[in-house]
Amino acid sequence: MPSVSSSVPQGCVMAMSRDAESNWDVSCCRETQAAITSSAAGPIGGAARTAPVQDGGSRDAPAQDGDDPAAANAPVQDEEGDDPAAAKVPAEEDEVAQALLELSLGSRGVEDGLAARLLEKGVQVNTHSPEQKTSKLVDLLDTDSNVLAFTGLQSISTLQTIVSGVAAVDQTNATLPVYDRVVLVLVRLKTCLPFTCLAALFGVSRKTATRHFYATLQKMAAVLEAAIPWPDKNEISRNVPQCFTDYREVRVVLDCTEVQLEKSHCASCRILTYSHYKGVHTAKVLVGVSPAGLITFISNGFGGRASDKACVEKSAVLHKLDSFEDDVMVDKGFNVDDKCGQLGLGVVQPPFLRKKAQFTAEEAAKTLNIARARVHVERAIQRMKVFKVLRGPVPWEMVGALDEVFLVIAAIVNLSTPILCEKRFGVS
Structure with a gap:
């Protein structure tokens, strides 16, 4: 901003210059950014649940002398005396656990049969790999109300018009499409989300999201000046x-x-x-x-x-x-x-x-x-x-x-x- 930087020492952020690649010299007054690392996700599967054990005992522990006769005759002692209602739940859970284990091991031959059995029990399994999940923030901009909430624009047609104008002056070969870059800028201005969040929403690194924001912002300013x-x-x-x-x-x-x-x-x-x-x-x-x-x-x-x-x-x-x-x-x-x-x-x-x-x-x-x-x-x-x-x-x-x-x-x-x-x- 020229009016601000007229009397600022050389090298100060208020007088910083921008080059062709929109790199910003903030060597003076740069605030140290804390590194944010995501924690590793835990395992999906776990040990199958067992039926509750009364009096703190184990399911498979034999009855001891002096035990309460009622406890000794509990349904967990042997197969002949098991209660069918109590044995049904562990059996179903073991079957589901076995199905999940086979799916995770890539047993394609039994996948169709297991899928039918799992659906009967109301269990939904996502077999898609993380690489196949391409849902991003731009996929939500399918209505005028969503566009207004995320970008501040009144309609999808207005957004597409701006994207067309920016695409006409854009000469870069960025991997992120022009549409995504324009939306990234608008979401940043409208919601003020940090670049770490924007990077996750657009499937890029924080550094890439920051670079695209400043570079695309200049192109949008050149296009929207006519408005x-x-x-x-x-x-x-x-x-x-x-x-x-x-x-x-x-x-x-x-x-x-x-x-x-x-x-x-x-x-x-x-x-x-x-x-x-x-x-x-x-x-x-x-x-x-x-x-x-x-x-x-x-x-x-x-x-x-x-x-x-x-x-x-x-x-x-x-x-x-x-x-x-x-x-x-x-x-x-x-x-x-x-x-x-x-x-x-x-x-x-x-x-x-x-x-x-x-x-x-x-x-x-x-x-x-x-x-x-x-x-x-x-x-x-x-x-x-x-x-x-x-x-x-x-x-x-x-x-x-x-x-x-x-x-x-x-x-x-x-x-x-x-x-x-x-x-x-x-x-x-």
């Missing part, structure tokens, strides 16, 4: 909702959002990312929304130390507006009057109370009307925060990819259900 358009003035005028009736000259509504970061070991990074407003280390991004509720601008990331005014000026979003024609709507914290005045732009902003005891009736009405209009940018940001990766804290090694993360998520929000329904448009 964040900057509409012209005529298009804005044709799609003015009722709440903007008094503010028809507003071209964009601006607001900033922050996401918490993991605390870095680098002192320079901690200084740049510490947010006095949040009280934690954050990254900040400027979001612009059209009056119709469409995200039309997403800036590069800034450190939490940057003010809202600095984010507006460094993002150059004001230079996209037409002088003496367009207005910009901002909250009270954006002190951009001077900059907008230099560019010939109008500013729509809630009035300040200053030293007055209360607002006048006109000022109160203006505050209410602006709040009704500005709520749409807050709703757009709220939709972005549905992706758990933006709820933080973001892992420090992902800081260098936050620009692409914000862009991809903003594009997905634009591809979702519109924020404003049709009845919100038109003159009331």
